[in-house]
Amino acid sequence: xxxxxxxxxxxxxxxxxxxxxxxxxxxxxxxxxxxxxxxxxxxxxxxxxxxxxxxxxxxxxxxxxxxxxxxxxxxxxxxxxxxxxxxxxxxxxxxxxxxxxxxxxxxxxxxxxxxxxxxxxxxxxxxxxxxxxxxxxxxxxxxxxxxxxxxxxxxxxxxxxxxxxxxxxxxxxxxxxxxxxxxxxxxxxxxxxxxxxxxxxxxxxxxxxxxxxxxxxxxxxxxxxxxxxxxxxxxxxxxxxxxxxxxxxxxxxxxxxxxxxxxxxxxxxxxxxxxxxxxxxxxxxxxxxx
Amino acid sequence: xxxxxxxxxxxxxxxxxxxxxxxxxxxxxxxxxxxxxxxxxxxxxxxxxxxxxxxxxxxxxxxxxxxxxxxxxxxxxxxxxxxxxxxxxxxxxxxxxxxxxxxxxxxxxxxxxxxxxxxxxxxxxxxxxxxxxxxxxxxxxxxxxxxxxxxxxxxxxxxxxxxxxxxxxxxxxxxxxxxxxxxxxxxxxxxxxxxxxxxxxxxxxxxxxxxxxxxxxxxxxxxxxxxxxxxxxxxxxxxxxxxxxxxxxxxxxxxxxxxxxxxxxxxxxxxxxxxxxxxxx
Numbered sequence: 001x002x003x004x005x006x007x008x009x010x011x012x013x014x015x016x017x018x019x020x021x022x023x024x025x026x027x028x029x030x031x032x033x034x035x036x037x038x039x040x041x042x043x044x045x046x047x048x049x050x051x052x053x054x055x056x057x058x059x060x061x062x063x064x065x066x067x068x069x070x071x072x073x074x075x076x077x078x079x080x081x082x083x084x085x086x087x088x089x090x091x092x093x094x095x096x097x098x099x100x101x102x103x104x105x106x107x108x109x110x111x112x113x114x115x116x117x118x119x120x121x122x123x124x125x126x127x128x129x130x131x132x133x134x135x136x137x138x139x140x141x142x143x144x145x146x147x148x149x150x151x152x153x154x155x156x157x158x159x160x161x162x163x164x165x166x167x168x169x170x171x172x173x174x175x176x177x178x179x180x181x182x183x184x185x186x187x188x189x190x191x192x193x194x195x196x197x198x199x200x201x202x203x204x205x206x207x208x209x210x211x212x213x214x215x216x217x218x219x220x221x222x223x224x225x226x227x228x229x230x231x232x233x234x235x236x237x238x239x240x241x242x243x244x245x246x247x248x249x250x251x252x253x254x255x256x257x258x259x260x261x262x263x264x265x266x267x268x269x270x271x272x273x274x275x276x277x278x279x280x281x282x283x284x285x286x287x288x289x290x
Numbered sequence: 291x292x293x294x295x296x297x298x299x300x301x302x303x304x305x306x307x308x309x310x311x312x313x314x315x316x317x318x319x320x321x322x323x324x325x326x327x328x329x330x331x332x333x334x335x336x337x338x339x340x341x342x343x344x345x346x347x348x349x350x351x352x353x354x355x356x357x358x359x360x361x362x363x364x365x366x367x368x369x370x371x372x373x374x375x376x377x378x379x380x381x382x383x384x385x386x387x388x389x390x391x392x393x394x395x396x397x398x399x400x401x402x403x404x405x406x407x408x409x410x411x412x413x414x415x416x417x418x419x420x421x422x423x424x425x426x427x428x429x430x431x432x433x434x435x436x437x438x439x440x441x442x443x444x445x446x447x448x449x450x451x452x453x454x455x456x457x458x459x460x461x462x463x464x465x466x467x468x469x470x471x472x473x474x475x476x477x478x479x480x481x482x483x484x485x486x487x488x489x490x491x492x493x494x495x496x497x498x499x500x501x502x503x504x505x506x507x508x509x510x511x512x513x514x515x516x517x518x519x520x521x522x523x524x525x526x527x528x529x530x531x532x533x534x535x536x537x538x539x540x541x542x543x544x545x546x547x548x549x550x551x552x553x554x555x556x557x558x559x560x561x562x563x564x565x566x567x568x569x570x571x
Contacts, residue, residue: 001472002391006399009384016440017406020417027416078314085307096308098558099315105554106319107501108524110543114318116525117325123536125321128338134528139336159318167565191300220410223503223518227525241412248416249508259411272408 013040028259047259056235056243057260063150064219064239070154071218078158078209078260079165086166087173093209104163112227146236149229153237156216156228157221165210172203177183205279214273219268240264299350299514319547325540326350349541350544359542366478368431369516370499373438377495378488386476388447389454390462406444411504419508429511437509438499445498446491449564453487454480490564493557497550517546 028047032040082100086093103111107242130136142148172250180198189197200207220241225231231238231246238246241264248257261275294421325333326349332339353359353402388396415569418437419428427433454506465479481488521542 002387002393005383005387005391005472005476008380009447012380012436012440012442013402013406013443016418016437017409017414017444020421021409022413023417023420024413038403048429069458081307082311085304085311096311097562098555099312099484101558102315102319102551103562104561105497105550106547107503107518109501109503110516110547111318113539113543115523115524116321117540119320122335123325123330123333125317126337127537128336131336132338156318159314163315164565167562170473171566179352216408220412221567222412225508226503227522231528241410244412245415245504254416256419258413260414261410262494263415265410265413268410269405269408 024258027255028262030255032255032258033252034254040255044068046134048263049257051259051263052159053059056238057240059235060077060238060240060243062237063239065238067154067157067221067237068215070151071158071221072211074155074158075162075214075217076207077163079162079169079210080207082162082166083173084171084210086170090101093235099201101163103159104161106160108157109227110158111160111231112224115152115159115182115224116143116228119148119152143229144233149233149237153221153225154218154226157204157217160224161214161217165213168206168210169203171200172206176202181279205283208279208282212271215271215275219264219271239268240267298448320539322543324341324359326544327541328537330536349535349537350501350545353541353545355539359517359520362515362517363545365510365514366432366516366518369434369438369514370496372431372435373442373499374495377439377446378434378450378492379493379551381443381450382476382481384443384447385450385454389451390459391472403444403448407448409440415504416503418498419446420518422509428509429513429515433509434506434514434516437505438502442495446495449494450484450487453484453491454465456487457483478527482539486560486563488524489557490560493553493566495517497553517542520544520552 026102027040029044030040031046067250084101086096093160096189106114117123118124119142121127121139121143124139124142127136127139140148142152148170176199180202182193184194184198206251221282222245223243224235225242226245229237233241235243240260242265244257244260247253247260251257297357327345327347329341329344329346332341332344387393393399422428422433422437425433432444461479461483464473464477470479501518502516502520503522505521506516510516510519521539524539524542
């Protein structure tokens with residue numbers, strides 16, 4: 001009976017998750033470039049070799065790192081701040097929670113449009129405000145410069161996921177017993193010390209989870225970048241995951257695109273395992289020193 | 291932070307953070323709404339000349355009457371509803387088996403479920419595109435329904451399993467002793483009792499389907515294109531084409547987020563409840 005109950009889900013997952021994964025691995029070993037030929041020819045690891053030496057790949061790797069930093073820093077700091085602000089009940093708290101959740105309700109591809117329009121060189125609110133306060137004389141094309149485009153893309157990505165991270169941290173923060181704070185205060189700790197000595201250690205596990213999740217979010221980001229910058233200018237906002245799409249569906253090189261997809265998947269899987277291993281190692285070491 | 295909040299500095303910090311949170315969350319959405327309800331001239335170029343008199347829902351209305359837009363909304367609705375129903379049903383079946391029944395290799399199965407949630411979906415796009423093309427299913431509702439369901443099943447199974455595990459087995463045991471079959475226990479006893487959890491899972495499945503973009507972009511052309519792919523493509527093209535003004539596109543964006551925003555606003559307790567087991571698992 002268990003098998004019967006499991007079978008519909010299993011069949012769907014095997015056919016549309018399992019088979020494609022294997023297919024992607026296999027495809028990555030083939031030269032399958034629709035611009036040159038409708039046939040796929042076996043080519044061992046040449047896709048991987050070519051990729052690693054490509055200029056776009058090197059640029060994109062750098063972009064991935066910088067993009068990851070922006071996303072992680074923004075997401076972690078803001079979600080922690082918001083979680084701390086929401087921990088007690090207060091008048092209007094319910095509404096604030098709904099407000100907090102709103103960015104998560106927005107589809108990432110639409111969020112890209114929103115942030116694009118915020119910083120647009122013609123319709124942008126940011127430009128309008130900067131102009132009003134006299135900081136600029138004419139509108140700035142934020143998306144024409146690599147650095148500002150990357151930062152805005154990172155902000156937008158973090159924006160959409162912060163509600164999730166805040167809720168996770170909020171649960172952790174609300175679980176800290178008041179007695180710990182009282183004890184700290186009796187030892188003469190001020191609010192900052194209470195934060196570093198009580199709050200932070202108590203949520204260390206969740207903090208690492210949020211850190212890892214924001215890194216994974218950055219690695220897998222696509223929708224928002226597609227509608228916001230299309231990966232540009234040049235490849236300035238094309239992390240590896242976005243490059244995969246370009247390679248596969250704009251350059252129509254399925255072999256190379258699959259190889260890139262495999263590389264990104266391997267990186268994400270590695271991060272997940274390394275992260276959870278590190279947090280387990282951390283808690284083991286803490287227990288030893290306690 | 292409790293007594294320190296009673297002092298001025300603590301209060302000020304709290305208030306500032308909340309204001310930042312409000313502004314940060316609302317402004318991007320609000321600006322799109324402004325662009326959707328003001329004539330283009332008012333917000334193009336310096337200086338900003340928004341005016342209350344010029345506010346109009348005209349663009350929202352004209353976008354709704356556009357055939358292509360309306361079709362894409364219908365597509366999103368069909369696909370999301372179908373995916374929700376199937377993912378919750380199959381997920382509940384698998385979750386019940388994993389939560390309550392004996393099964394060799396159960397841990398392996400759970401491991402596979404966790405692994406599939408980590409896997410970035412981009413790696414699946416080329417293979418699934420090729421499979422769909424070979425099966426002649428490109429640009430059909432069916433292909434998106436099936437793909438989205440498969441992508442959501444690990445998540446839905448995981449969530450529902452967590453909810454089922456929280457139920458006391460006594461009720462099920464009593465039903466079994468009354469001669470109820472396993473399937474009967476699932477459909478007539480467990481699901482009604484776990485209704486809040488099922489609702490949470492359903493909401494998540496709907497939201498994820500509605501907001502999904504990548505596979506919609508790659509697997510559809512004109513027939514089954516959901517609203518996200520429709521608008522995303524417009525935003526990506528270098529100039530706004532097909533006789534749409536910027537206000538029209540902004541209006542489209544606003545309308546596209548309405549269903550999910552309403553869902554999340556009304557059912558935020560469910561959403562919060564779903565996020566925690568989904569993440570900590």
